[in-house]
């Protein structure tokens with residue numbers, strides 16, 4: 001079984017790669033600091049990394065993402081919208097993963113079960129948005145969900161056994177969530193989050209392709 005974790009240096013990505021290893025499915029680990037390097041803002045690096053793995057992939061997990069950093073924090077109000085922040089958020093949370101789909105989906109196994117799973121977020125659900133705020137992150141994850149749905153339809157034509165989904169990992173203790181941790185919030189360790197995400201991934205069926213699914217395996221409405 002050929003597995004890949006992209007964003008394998010991140011909190012959830014590293015834990016997912018370790019969990020796959022423990023389950024006897026050691027993955028290729030890709031990220032900005034791996035060999036070959038994969039930077040979401042450099043399509044050539046994505047194409048080269050995908051080509052280095054060849055065809056017949058059974059599981060590709062994208063655990064990359066951006067919420068804060070490089071001087072940017074999630075917006076609380078429209079007044080804080082900054083085009084540079086928005087461009088970065090869309091580059092990492094939507095355009096980059098779409099390019100991963102462009103280069104990795106054609107390399108999924110064609111005649112066996114194969115899964116491409118990208119980590120999205122519940123806050124990307126438009127239906128679920130009751131609190132507001134976090135404009136760029138929410139909108140970029142909503143765009144990611146649409147990329148997943150659209151790609152899943154195209155994928156089904158050539159890969160009938162393949163599944164392309166967006167997953168919400170739950171709240172997980174990582175550098176991404178650390179500044180927003182609140183007392184009373186149900187926060188999982190990366191190791192626990194990885195185990196439950198793998199259980200969800202392993203139970204997915206082709207009729208769930210194109211959906212946004214949470215850490216319990218339940219569909220989140222777009």
Ligand SMILES: NC(=O)c1ccc[n+]([C@@H]2O[C@H](COP(=O)([O-])OP(=O)(O)OC[C@H]3O[C@@H](n4cnc5c(N)ncnc54)[C@H](OP(=O)(O)O)[C@@H]3O)[C@@H](O)[C@H]2O)c1
Nearest residue numbers: 007009010011012039040064065119121171172174176177
């Ligand atoms: N943690 C949570 O509570 C939570 C909740 C909902 C959804 N999520 C989603 O889960 C995913 C993983 O989050 P996390 O909590 O594990 O965050 P994290 O620890 O900050 O990891 C983020 C990952 O994204 C990678 N990355 C960022 N920019 C990149 C680029 N230009 N090219 C390639 N890789 C890049 C980072 O690589 P480097 O190591 O090179 O920086 C790192 O591997 C994200 O999509 C996030 O939105 C997390």
